[in-house]
Amino acid sequence: MTEIDKLLRDLAHPGAPLELLVLLGCLGLAWGLCWLTGRKQPPESVWFGRAVIDGLLFPLLALLFTYSARYLVAEYQRVVLLKVAVPVLVSLAGIRLLARVGAAAFPNSGVARLGERLFSWLAWIAAVLWIVGALPAVMAEMDSIQFAFGKSRVSLLSLLQGFLSSGIVLVLVLWISAVLERRILRQTVNDLSLRKVAANVTRAVLLLLGLLFALSAVGVDLTALSVLGGALGVGLGFGLQKLAANYISGFVILAERSLRIGDTIKVDTFEGEVIDIKTRYTLIRATNGRESIVPNEKLITERIENLSLADPRLLVTTEVTVGYESDVDAVQRILVNSALACSRVLHDPEPVARLAKLGADGLEFSLLFWINDPANGQLNVRSEINLAMLKALRAAGIDIPYPQRVVHLNRHSREGGNPGRPGSPPSRG
Numbered sequence: 188m189t190e191i192d193k194l195l196r197d198l199a200h201p202g203a204p205l206e207l208l209v210l211l212g213c214l215g216l217a218w219g220l221c222w223l224t225g226r227k228q229p230p231e232s233v234w235f236g237r238a239v240i241d242g243l244l245f246p247l248l249a250l251l252f253t254y255s256a257r258y259l260v261a262e263y264q265r266v267v268l269l270k271v272a273v274p275v276l277v278s279l280a281g282i283r284l285l286a287r288v289g290a291a292a293f294p295n296s297g298v299a300r301l302g303e304r305l306f307s308w309l310a311w312i313a314a315v316l317w318i319v320g321a322l323p324a325v326m327a328e329m330d331s332i333q334f335a336f337g338k339s340r341v342s343l344l345s346l347l348q349g350f351l352s353s354g355i356v357l358v359l360v361l362w363i364s365a366v367l368e369r370r371i372l373r374q375t376v377n378d379l380s381l382r383k384v385a386a387n388v389t390r391a392v393l394l395l396l397g398l399l400f401a402l403s404a405v406g407v408d409l410t411a412l413s414v415l416g417g418a419l420g421v422g423l424g425f426g427l428q429k430l431a432a433n434y435i436s437g438f439v440i441l442a443e444r445s446l447r448i449g450d451t452i453k454v455d456t457f458e459g460e461v462i463d464i465k466t467r468y469t470l471i472r473a474t475n476g477r478e479s480i481v482p483n484e485k486l487i488t489e490r491i492e493n494l495s496l497a498d499p500r501l502l503v504t505t506e507v508t509v510g511y512e513s514d515v516d517a518v519q520r521i522l523v524n525s526a527l528a529c530s531r532v533l534h535d536p537e538p539v540a541r542l543a544k545l546g547a548d549g550l551e552f553s554l555l556f557w558i559n560d561p562a563n564g565q566l567n568v569r570s571e572i573n574l575a576m577l578k579a580l581r582a583a584g585i586d587i588p589y590p591q592r593v594v595h596l597n598r599h600s601r602e603g604g605n606p607g608r609p610g611s612p613p614s615r616g
Contacts, residue, residue, distance in 0.1 A: 202264040209260055243284050494561060506553050507522070524579070
């Protein structure tokens with residue numbers, strides 16, 4: 188008789204209905220406690236998730252109640268179903284922990300979802316082997332498979348245990364860093380850029396400490412990492428110097444706050460708002476919707492115009508030409524009033540209209556005004572003011588002249604003379 192047949196026969200024992208009722212009661216009690224405590228929790232909570240049973244707390248409570256009920260029921264009858272439920276709930280708790288922490292630390296990462304699926308398969312396979320009683324034999328077989336690394340030999344079981352322990356430690360570290368960022372940094376650090384650099388540094392330090400702790404728990408000699416660290420430093424210095432420069436520049440930008448998220452900057456000929464500052468690059472979005480990915484090293488080593496660093500106000504200029512017979516004072520009042528009628532134009536400093544040039548076609552005026560929201564665009568506010576100026580000038584009867592050219596006709600040319608030179612006598616035939 189196989190192990191599965193034996194398990195199916197044991198599940199059909201007379202006390203199975205009672206075990207089923209006890210298991211359902213444990214699951215219902217866990218669900219009720221989660222529902223009472225998690226109704227007002229945010230959807231990104233690791234404990235509760237988007238739904239009541241979607242977080243980590245439900246399988247943990249169900250595991251606790253089921254494990255306790257297993258020993259209570261064992262005092263009166265044979266226990267089979269509750270024993271089967273324990274490894275299932277253990278696997279579910281591990282999967283929920285990895286899924287919720289991965290979603291909190293890496294919200295839109297495909298690699299995190301792939302790791303979650305891989306761990307889910309391993310967890311359910313381990314649960315099935317545990318249930319059918321084949322897990323000790325599989326572990327013994329894995330322990331017999333040896334790999335040679337120099338003078339030392341490592342079994343496949345040791346490698347798998349080290350991988351799992353390292354993964355658990357790193358997941359817990361990511362969870363702690365996400366909690367620190369959400370609960371502490373968001374409340375204590377108001378500046379978005381400073382909060383981001385603090386979160387990045389905290390996560391990097393915790394990941395490093397967690398990795399060292401996991402390697403030490405597996406049995407890796409950490410003194411051997413000094414040689415690896417030296418080789419890695421040489422590799423970064425020669426082969427990865429550009430990549431390392433971009434990462435270091437990202438931390439420098441976030442630390443010294445020369446560029447902040449929300450600033451309007453101009454890099455070469457591209458102007459836009461800083462949307463995000465990553466550790467390797469900075470994302471800039473123009474007013475027309477185009478986005479530019481700029482390496483952080485470029486923002487450190489080259490000249491960058493930050494239109495919002497000292498003062499978010501921006502000077503905008505528009506021009507108009509009127510006829511020479513126009514009243515200059517009246518034109519200036521119309522231009523200034525047209526600018527003041529726009530809600531985005533600042534009243535302090537107030538708009539000014541200047542006679543910029545005595546042009547060939549008329550009097551050329553320049554209207555100068557200030558706005559404090561350049562991220563919302565300049566062309567739209569300039570268009571609104573131009574329309575207001577056009578209506579006001581037409582209402583006041585002020586002419587906006589077309590380009591004019593004066594053509595002089597030579598008298599001798601009209602009489603059939605030589606058109607090649609003014610004043611030349613008529614040609615004789």
